[in-house]
Amino acid sequence: MGRLDNRVAIVTGAKQGIGKAVADKLEAEGATVVGADIQEGATLRVDVSQEDDVRRMVEETVARHGRLDVLVNVAAIVPFTPWDEIDFAEWRRIMSVNLDGTFLTNHYAQKAMRENGYGRIVNVASNVVLAGTPNLAHYVASKGGVFAFTRALARELGPHGITVNSVAPGLTASEGVLASKHAEAFEFVQMLQAIPRRAVPADIAPAVAFLASEEAGWITGQMLVADGGHTHN
Numbered sequence: 422m423g424r425l426d427n428r429v430a431i432v433t434g435a436k437q438g439i440g441k442a443v444a445d446k447l448e449a450e451g452a453t454v455v456g457a458d459i460q461e462g463a464t465l466r467v468d469v470s471q472e473d474d475v476r477r478m479v480e481e482t483v484a485r486h487g488r489l490d491v492l493v494n495v496a497a498i499v500p501f502t503p504w505d506e507i508d509f510a511e512w513r514r515i516m517s518v519n520l521d522g523t524f525l526t527n528h529y530a531q532k533a534m535r536e537n538g539y540g541r542i543v544n545v546a547s548n549v550v551l552a553g554t555p556n557l558a559h560y561v562a563s564k565g566g567v568f569a570f571t572r573a574l575a576r577e578l579g580p581h582g583i584t585v586n587s588v589a590p591g592l593t594a595s596e597g598v599l600a601s602k603h604a605e606a607f608e609f610v611q612m613l614q615a616i617p618r619r620a621v622p623a624d625i626a627p628a629v630a631f632l633a634s635e636e637a638g639w640i641t642g643q644m645l646v647a648d649g650g651h652t653h654n
């Protein structure tokens with residue numbers, strides 16, 4: 422018996438990193454998971470910044486599995502760009518995936534969820550919203566948008582039986598981070614954490630699975646920080 426038996430979930434960004442760990446965890450809890458990613462190899466190939474792709478993602482999920490109960494919006498770009506190198510094109514590149522993608526996935530998913538008067542939406546934010554981390558100001562702004570949008574949407578969707586929450590990871594050893602300059606920050610960040618070790622994607626998935634479960638139904642509009650005690654909400 423899993424907490425997500427008979428539930429149908431979409432996880433975006435499911436090809437690697439935190440998205441893959443979340444998809445594995447939801448499946449282990451009994452859900453049918455549609456993994457969506459811009460890279461080949463997920464169930465569906467989707468660019469979350471493209472409206473037609475996102476509409477099709479939700480339509481195909483409902484056509485194949487009959488319903489949609491859970492959306493976990495993980496797909497994002499995690500850049501490393503010092504402030505002086507952020508021009509408008511770079512700003513838009515991050516906003517289009519991280520913030521437009523959040524709007525589009527939430528918009529189409531909640532339409533399908535409202536048919537059944539039940540839904541769980543979890544948007545992945547970041548603890549940079551609290552820490553104001555340098556070298557990614559556009560990303561910090563996009564995740565601040567995810568945090569605030571989540572709170573606002575929770576108010577709109579509560580009457581429809583849909584909760585909307587965010588999970589804010591801290592620095593985590595995903596494929597994306599390990600291939601970037603962020604990997605150089607692990608030692609420093611560990612000193613700031615209450616729990617002095619390197620986070621892995623599987624550390625984040627349980628927080629998401631909880632908020633995606635039926636029993637979390639009295640929790641909405643919240644940001645659950647999963648960062649080993651680095652920052653304080």
Ligand SMILES: NC(=O)c1ccc[n+]([C@@H]2O[C@H](COP(=O)([O-])OP(=O)(O)OC[C@H]3O[C@@H](n4cnc5c(N)ncnc54)[C@H](O)[C@@H]3O)[C@@H](O)[C@H]2O)c1
Pocket residue numbers: 433434435436437438439440457458459460467468469470494495496497498499518545546547548589590591592593594595596597598
């Ligand atoms: N790893 C960290 O330190 C950390 C910390 C805080 C928050 N986060 C957040 O966690 C989430 C996952 O991060 P990660 O570190 O696992 O990243 P990652 O780069 O390892 O994986 C991101 C996944 O999203 C997919 N993706 C990117 N753009 C997409 C698009 N337009 N459409 C569909 N899929 C797309 C990628 O193909 C990839 O599979 C992101 O929202 C990120 O902002 C990560």
